[in-house]
Amino acid sequence: MTTPTESQRDHLIKEDVDEELAWAPEVNDSQIGVSVLDGVVTLSGEVDTYAERVDAKDAALRVAGVQVVADDLLIRDVVRNEHTDTDIAVSIRNVIGWSADVPQGAVDVEVLDHVVVLTGEVDWDYQRRAAENLVRGLAGVLRVENRIDLSPRVSASNTANLIKSALVRHALLDSHAITVAAVGSEVTLSGVVTTWAEKEQAAHAAWASPHVTAVHNKLAVRQ
Secondary structure (H helix, E strand, C coil), X not given: CCCCCHHHHHHHHHHHHHHHHHHCCCCCHHHEEEEEECCEEEEEEEECCHHHHHHHHHHHXXXXXXXXXXXXXXXXXXXXXXXXXXXXXXXXXXXXXXXXXXXXXXXXXXXXXXXXXXXXXXXXXXXHHHHHHHHHCCCCCCEEEECCEECCCCCCCCHHHHHHHHHHHCCCCCHHHEEEEEECCEEEEEEEECCHHHHHHHHHHHHCCCCCCEEEECCEECC
């Protein structure tokens, strides 16, 4: 059987990314260009919102064989003209205030030129991600910088083993290909996975530990 060349693999990846973007209802793929070189996907063109920009990148990362996505997408200027920084700040205060996943008063918000900076401290990574997900869907937002910290944790001697057990429970992951190392409350994941989704799933499993304040995800994505 003939092994595909790198160029042929890139062509196949491009076709798959094009199809995945077309399949995603939250993305207007007609305005997005895709190029691939050595498994690195570059997205270019224009989108209407920051949320659509993130969704397009996530769609590309779902495709097997994608190593990295370079996001060169631009948000149309019309979005900036319709919503002021004050409008955005008020909207953020409302959505975060009504969220059951984000502790009341835990997150501070700064908006400058439609760029949102989130700061503060929460107990869990899912709360930090929830705050960002709420904000990125708001009209007028051009970018979100998530600088929310996690509360200090007490380290445990069995953190690595507990995370490894969690990885074993995840059906989509080959836990034997993942190495977990813990130093204090910081965890490093290394090894090889076959898709970006598996890399993200492994990180989420590590973040679920009550003894972790940082996850260094060094997993390589390979076919």
